[in-house]
Amino acid sequence: xxxxxxxxxxxxxxxxxxxxxxxxxxxxxxxxxxxxxxxxxxxxxxxxxxxxxxxxxxxxxxxxxxxxxxxxxxxxxxxxxxxxxxxxxxxxxxxxxxxxxxxxxxxxxxxxxxxxxxxxxxxxxxxxxxxxxxxxxxxxxxxxxxxxxxxxxxxxxxxxxxxxxxxxxxxxxxxxxxxxxxx
Numbered sequence: 001x002x003x004x005x006x007x008x009x010x011x012x013x014x015x016x017x018x019x020x021x022x023x024x025x026x027x028x029x030x031x032x033x034x035x036x037x038x039x040x041x042x043x044x045x046x047x048x049x050x051x052x053x054x055x056x057x058x059x060x061x062x063x064x065x066x067x068x069x070x071x072x073x074x075x076x077x078x079x080x081x082x083x084x085x086x087x088x089x090x091x092x093x094x095x096x097x098x099x100x101x102x103x104x105x106x107x108x109x110x111x112x113x114x115x116x117x118x119x120x121x122x123x124x125x126x127x128x129x130x131x132x133x134x135x136x137x138x139x140x141x142x143x144x145x146x147x148x149x150x151x152x153x154x155x156x157x158x159x160x161x162x163x164x165x166x167x168x169x170x171x172x173x174x175x176x177x178x179x180x181x182x183x
Contacts, residue, residue: 001028002036010043010075011055019076027059030090036060041075049073053083059090063135067149091095092164093148134164142167143175 005020006010021041026035042054053175055078056069066089068083137145146154146167153168158179168177 001034004036004038006038006040008040008042012041014091016041016075020079023079024085025089030087030094031059031061034059036059037087041078043075053078055079057082057086059086064093065127065145065149066093069150089148093144136162139165139167139177 003021003024005017007079023035024039037060038058040045040056042056044052044054046052049071051071051074053075054069054071054074059066066086068082068085068089070078070085072081074077131144134155134157138155138159142154142156142165144167145156146152153166155166157163158165164180168176168178170176
């Protein structure tokens with residue numbers, strides 16, 4: 001398991017590093033093939049003391065990405081809440097796989113490489129660029145992946161057509177699908 005720990009406006013000392021490591025070991029109870037974990041700790045001066053510390057954890061296991069972000073007044077409390085959220089997501093995700101009859105997480109995803117996040121500054125308004133491989137999947141799998149990441153949209157390659165599609169959450173709570181047409 002590769003652990004990447006970064007801090008924004010916060011210096012990561014050995015006690016925080018040990019605390020994060022101890023808490024993340026608990027996740028191996030639920031999923032033992034964790035390839036990489038990225039933890040980003042941010043401390044901001046906000047009006048609301050309860051939102052001062054933010055912890056974002058991104059977990060990569062066999063090509064599946066799970067992400068949890070929590071805010072709290074204390075770094076340790078934010079870490080606890082984020083790990084608890086990820087544990088709940090892992091249990092829910094594994095339950096969905098078992099219900100669908102797939103058993104464990106698909107082995108084919110293990111071969112696929114996960115892209116690295118890159119940040120770049122340009123004079124335009126683009127402040128961050130993320131690169132990642134887009135694997136073929138069904139719209140149902142894309143919706144699950146979007147929910148696991150807690151995003152409002154998800155870009156994927158349709159397994160049937162081999163074309164890029166975008167699934168998004170509508171205001172009413174349903175999903176929308178954008179299929180581009182080539183003219």
